[in-house]
Amino acid sequence: MGKNGIFGQLRGIDAFSKTMDDVRIRTNAGALITLISALLIVVLTIGEFVDYRTVHLKPALEVDRSRGEKLTVNMNITFPRVPCYLLSLDVMDISGEHVNDIQHDIERTRISHDGRVVEQGKKSLKGEAARIANTRGKDYCGDCYGGQPPASGCCNTCDEVREAYVRKGWSFADPDHVDQCVAEGWSEKIKEQNQEGCRISGKLHVNKVVGSFHLSPGKAFQRNSMHVHDLVPYLSGTGAEHHDFGHIIHEFSFGSEQEYHGLTTAKERAVKNKLGVKDPLEGVRAHTSQTQFMFQYFVKVVSTEFRPLSGETLKTQQYSVTTYERDLSPGANAAALAGMSNEGSGAQISHGFAGVPGVFFNYEISPLKTIHSEYRQSLSHFLTSTCAIVGGILTVAGILDSLVYNSRRRLGMRDGNDHDAREGLGYTSKTGKFL
Structure with missing residues (x-):
């Protein structure tokens, strides 16, 4: 060493x-x-x-393996030229579930022709019907005029006669020959409302599968496995009482099942704001002067999860949309009525022209979900x-x-x-x- x-x-x-x-x-x-x-x-x-x-956000994509869940649809839509008594909200999906004329958690607000809200205490059809029904004796049993009666076997109000006609698959076109409707002044009150509009707001609870819901005129009923609407009252409006489905979408969004029960509404909104999620249909205005006109919105819904540093998992939904419009008026498009059109390439394209006036939302569920995780x-x-x-x-x-x-x-x-x-x-x- x-x-x-x-x-x-x-x-x-x-x-x-x-x-x-x-x-x-x-x-x-x-x-x-x-x-x-x-x-x-x-x-x-x-x-x-x-x-x-x-704090950073890390986005990722995963296969959505959730099953048996439901979605919440929040909406607020104004129809300036369709009165509330004509407006029907129906839901159907690929599983075969059909729900006609949804009333639960849905509020219909009458709008005057100049855009003001009509006080609900005035000109109420159902309120007048209830008052007249209470003046009749307990043994009174109204005629259903050939319609399918309810479980009680009696149609004591004009609205019950209408429902009996719907169950029978008939159009309710002449209320002046129905005693209950005459007593309630149905025709006069309908005439007063024919120049009004309607704002429909609330939330729907739908299955998390491919489906659609639509706002269409008249009562809906099933006939030979087909979904049919009574369009006679809607199409009878002319002049100042002309009806069309021009509309303004104030709010349209999808949420989780918990949001339907009011458990996570504020949290889901906070998540959307943090992630910068926008609802593309919010503020959309659609105009038409045609009575027989169909608006279609094809919506792709994507489940979204937010995982903050606290470890809590918050779920919401975002969507993209494609719009399509169709004029259903006879003679509006000769090529469509003929069923064929020729393109410059020489190919023949067939066009169907059957449809129902209204606003249709066709939604599809994405098989993938997005996950945004916070990290440091x-x-x-x-x-x-x-x-x-x-x-x-x-x-x-x-x-x-x-x-x-x-x-x-x-x-x-x-x-x-x-x-x-x-x-x-x-x-x-x-x-x-x-x-």
Whole structure:
């Protein structure tokens, strides 16, 4: 072993060899590079610390394996030219479930022709019917006029006669020959409302499968496995009582099943705001002057999960939409009525022209769901990045300082004045150079 034993041998692998202060050379250029390097280290380290403390969002896609769930549909739509008594909301889906004329959790607000809300206490058809029914004796049993009677076997109000006609699959076209309707002044009150509009708002509870719901005129009923609407009252409006399905969508969104029960409404809205999710149908205005006109919205619904740092999982829905419009008026499109049209390529395209006036929302469920997870950078990542910043800047600064020093020294030697290269350009042999 050497003089200092094992420690003397270890000294030979010292990667940080020292230089005596007397032989170091410090320069003005080196000082400037040192200041710039220190400033960069401070700025980048602060930026790295801010990034370490910032909460980030990580998006991901996964297969949606949920089964048996339901969706909540929130809507608020105004129809300026369709009175509330004509408006029917029906839901159907691919599983075969049909629900006609939904009333639960749905509010219909009557709108006057100038856009003002009609007070609900005035001109109420159902309120007048109930008052007249109470004046009759307990033994009174109204005729259903050939319609299918309810379980009680009696149709004591005009509305019950209408329902009996719907169950029978008949159109309720002549209320003036129905005693209950005459007593309630049905025709007069309908005439008063024919120039009104309707705002329908509320929420639907639908199966999380492919389906549709629509707002159409008249009562709906099933005939030979077909969904049929009584369009006679709607189509009879003319002149000032003209009806059409122009509409304004104030709100239209999808939510989770919990939102239907009012459990997570505020949280889901907060999640949508945080993720920047917008409802594309909100604020949409659609106009038509045609009575027989169909508006269709094809909606793609995507389940969305938000996983904050707290560990809680919040669910909501977002959607995209494509719109389509059809004029159902006879003679509106001769090619459509003929069933054929020719394109420039010579191909023949067939067009169907059957349909029902109204607004149709056809929704499809995406098999994928998006997951947005909050996360922060780890402490080890912050320390590693900080070390990389310090080491990288000092290494580059050292290389740059060596290039500057050697270049200036060679220029001084070329001029034959090495003293100028060392003193005149800022080098001082007494104090040494800092690397």
